[in-house]
Amino acid sequence: MSVTEDDAERGERQPDAGYRWRWPALVVVMVGSAMELLDVSVTVLAGPTIRADLQGGTSDLQWYTATYTLALACGLITGGRLGDIVGRKRMFLIGMAGFTLSSALCAAAVSSDLLIVLRAVQGLFGAAMIPQGLGIIKDVFPPRSLPLAFNAMGPFMAIFSLGGPILGGWLLEADPLGAGWRTIFLVNVPIGVVAGLAAFLTLPSDPPARAVRLDLPGVLMAAAGSLLMIFPLVQGREYGWPLWAYALMGGSLAVFMAFGRHEARRRRLGADTLIAPSLFRKRSYLAGTTVGLMYFAALSGFGLAFTLYLQLGLGYSPAKTSLTGTAMTAGIIAGSLVMPKLSRYGRRLFHGGAAITVAGLLALLWVMRMDVTPWRLVPALVVAGLGSSLMMGPYFALSLSEVEPHEMGTATGVLSALQQAGSSVGAALLGTVFFEAAAHGDSVPLAASAAFAVAAGMAALMFLAGYLFPAYRPDPTP
Structure with missing residues (x-):
């Protein structure tokens, strides 16, 4: 039996209009995404402390993060397809349980090599959990409420993509659990237990696809x-x-x-x-893959270059760097608050967000020519964050507008994989621009300006790529 024949039968199930737990389900999905997004980058900050404590080698600093990222990226497409086959709730619970347990084991690691292996295990369970989120949202929300749910999910992911290192830095410096670097993994355990129980109680059960093989x-x-x-x-x-x-x-x-x-x-x-071929005949989905790759590349690369600029160029401490970076997060939050009233504009909202992001980054380049203080950086960062939020708000609604329910696992798995690829591309590209400029004698501010200019150019390209989206307006939320 072909994948579409059997899966289409499952895809006929429509969201239950009387389903009471859709908003708790959305919160559970966002908590799972937050756990994963935080763990992508947190070991970058804690790496030197971990290596010193576990007496690891110099290369271990890279592998603490690389093994997690590689395992996550390699498993996302398969994880999404397994959600189509065995059920999204089941795969989400498996991923959440495994992610929580492997986090506890990472916190208890007694050697550097063991931690590296456990980080790979953690990444594989993350790959089982993350692709299910968007599919679950589309399963539980009726069409008229779906744009509002996606509008909440988009800025949330942007906040944690950018703010993950900030939160990680606070956990390391404040050490609320008194466990040193192990706190960054231990904090996942109570969150994972509560979120897993909430997922079990609130997520709707979906039957496995019959006679479908991986x-x-x-x-x-x-x-x-x-x-x-x-x-x-x-x-x-x-x-x-x-x-x-x-x-x-x-x-x-x-x-x-x-x-x-x-x-x-x-x-x-x-x-x-493994991948439903029909996905790549949908213009909106192809546009989503293109835009998503560029968006997360720009966001990740900018975050890296901005951190390097503040710490190496301005001499800010990690705490001061984190505090300054919250200005952009504030802009993202502000965008998410106005999103419900703007969601009906669809592609126009995306274009407006891209234009505002370019304006914020250009304003940041102008401010860098002055005597820089945190307060002078704040307005430009807020504007850039606002634009980023307005872009990401309608992104999922536009990208998945034509995706059928039986294609959802594959579709979200590919989008999640592209998110990881985009983050890696952005860090590699803008990091290389920064360090190459510095290596050729430019000051750190000039090197950072070059990286920020590339980020602004990427935002401008996203504005143009937005025309690939159909002129689609999500139905206004009642």
Whole structure:
């Protein structure tokens, strides 16, 4: 039986108009996303302390984060497809339980090598949990309320993508649990237990797809292609971008081309596929993949360059850096508050957000020519954050507007994988721009200006890419 024949039967289920727990379900999904987004970057801040305590090698500093990122990226597409097959609630609970347990084990690690292995396990369970979120939201919200749910989810992800390092820095400095670096993992345990119980009680059960089998060759090819792409992006700058880094990325493209031919062949034979080919015939979804890759690349790269600018260029402490960065987070929150009244504008709202983001980044470049103080940075950061929020608000509603329920797991798995790829690309690109400019004799502020100018250019490209979205307006929320 082909994937679409069986899954379409599951896809006929519409959200229950009398379902009482849709807003608690949305909160549970957002908590799961917050746990994952925080753990993506938190070991970057804690790395030196962890290595000293566990007596690890110099390269372990990179691997504390790299193993998590690589495992997460390699498993996201498969995790999304498993949600289609065995049920999104079941996969979310498995991912949440495994993520929570592996967090506790990371906190108890007695050696650097063990922590690296456990970080990979944590990433795999994150890959099982994260792709289910958007599918669950689309399952439980009726069409007229769906834009409001997506509008809440988008800025939330932007806040934690940008604010994760800020929260991680506070946890390390405040040490509320008195456990040193282990606090960054221990904090996941009570949150995961409560969120897992809430998920069990509030998420709707969805039946497994009958007679659908996981495409194991496709799983291996997708994982291999993701690994070959993400590994050089994560590690390439550390090694000075050697030839093998470019060779691996070229090999990734070859593997993904072979994967596409494999999926098309299975589709012709009527066999189950890992990715629903029909997704890539939907203009809105193709636009979403393009825009999402650029958005998370710009956001991640800007966050890295801004942190380097404040600490290396202005001599700010981690605490002062975190406090200054909250201005952009405040802008994102402000955008999310006005989003319900603006959601009906759809693509126009996205374009407005992109234009405001460009204006905020250009204002930041202008402020950097003055005698910089945190208060002078605040207005530009708030504007950039506001624009970022207004872009991300309608993003999911626009990207998934044409996706059928039986395609949702695959669709969100691919979008999540692209988020990770975009974050790695952005950190690699803007980090390279920053360090290359500094290596050629430019001051840190000039190097940062070059990186911020690239981020502004990426936001301008997103404005143009927004025209790929259909002129679609989500129904206004009642």
